[in-house]
Amino acid sequence: MGIDISRLRRQFGSFIALDDISLRIGDGEFVAVLGPSGSGKTSLLRILAGLDQPDSGSVQRDGQDLLALDARRRGVGLVFQHYALFPHLTVAQNVAFGLRVRPWRLRPKAAVIKARVDELLRRVELDQLAARYPAQLSGGQRQRVALARALAIEPRLLLLDEPFGALDAQVRVNLRRWLREFHRSLGITSLFVTHDQDEALEMADRVIVMNRGCIEQVGTPEQVYHRPATPFVSKFIARGQAVPGEVTASSLRVLGASWRLEGFADETWHAVEVHVRPEHIVSSPRPGEGLPARLLGVRHVAGTTLASLQVDGMHEPLEAAWNGHDGGRHASGERVTVQFQALTVFGLDREGRVCARADCHTPHLASPVVSGPWRRLEA
The missing domain is CATH 2.40.50.140 (Nucleic acid-binding proteins)
Structure with a gap:
């Protein structure tokens, strides 16, 4: 069980975003992808989400070719840095959006959608704010709405792209602790892209350090910090x-x-x-x-x-x-x-x-x- 990435390559003109990277992500694992701008971490996330295609390589999930599926059929939940909430929809309507836009044969009944939304809002501790609009929420509350919306479709893989980048320092600290505990309660496979070393080392089961399209090191936070494998990791992490x-x-x-x-x-x-x-x-x-x-x-x-x-x-x-x-x-x-x-x-x-x-x-x-x-x- 899990995701197997083999020799993934993505090139834009002369720029190599991903240089034949291989990686395995275990089922239910919380993995942080860490690296500076241009290291390839967002390109990896976009390929897994179905927003981009690699030039070569493969991605297998439980033996299934993930690259052969379009984005809607991959069962991937995506949380962006800037929330991407619909301002004209309430909190509850935003969370329900992914379920309501499904083809009618696959769309749950209204009562099932409402029950799912109510459950998720309780989980993210926003059930009292279901009728509010995004403009009436704080940054941390908006990010929790975005997370609930991503989870509403019951994804098998959760991708988080710099989800705390737009938040102030104290909110980031509080929200990443909350997200870590929330992930443990769900047991969903998660890939967390960040350039913040503290976030990666505090939250992840394993950390992937990337640089110039290559993986420099994969290990637990303790291994990466205390035993850096390369001079780059030593400088960047420690x-x-x-x-x-x-x-x-x-x-x-x-x-x-x-x-x-x-x-x-x-x-x-x-x-x-x-x-x-x-x-x-x-x-x-x-x-x-x-x-x-x-x-x-x-x-x-x-x-x-x-x-x-x-x-x-x-x-x-x-x-x-x-x-x-x-x-x-x-x-x-x-x-x-x-x-x-x-x-x-x-x-x-x-x-x-x-x-x-x-x-x-x-x-x-x-x-x-x-x-x-x-x-x-x-x-």
Whole structure:
């Protein structure tokens, strides 16, 4: 059971929107498709919805060729970013629309439609607003009406295209928590397209990270965040920042400090790329122990101090995220020493593809070690 996507390709002139992507979505799974603008996520959603056709590839749902069906026969519910509600229809009429426009042989009786609409409005907690018009609702309420309308046709697949993009920050937080619980109660297969990392990591069972028409990584939110498979995922999801590093024998050298790498010599790497995350750059408790740096700026955001650092020996500044005591005792322009608590190391082949990776952790800069041997990533 589920949806199997195989070697899907879509090209517009010289622009490749989808580059032979393959993917499996499990039955009842909530999957977030995450990526920057132009990464191909909306093209994937449009093909699944029947709004566009691929140049090549296949989409199977429970053994059935989904691409052979027109949009009305696919059993797909679609929720857009800007609601797409009919302003001249009431909330109840909007929700009922998909059922009322069915061919008369397939159209439920009026009493069945009303019962279905009443049930859905109770589920989305809008049953008291059935007689109102969209203009009389808040943004969050309109989005729930759009969701109820998509569910009225009892879809087997629910597609959500940036559904919270038009909402303010607090409404987004509240509504995505509600939607996650709502999805669990329904058990419907859902594909959620977004460019917001927080939404994807908070809501999804699995996250698909896309870039330039390709899938960079598929995994649980924890896997994608804590073990990014590529430098792009590291930068896009975990705000990984490149630091200069080189490998000699079984050691990684980063700004004068050595990190032991086990099994690295056997890998067919051509170059390495080393990343550090903001939360892994800490202020040294003892002056002079660590990497000398100058504070370019300090910002306090929601209990976290974001510090811009010019580390000696680096051209580009780094951003550190400090909590508590670390954040409150420094000011802009001050000279400090910092330590890297962890590093992610990518081994790249001659085409720039990742052939291996390692996560390095250390409690003390004087004796850094790697958490485990490098391993070759599966293609």
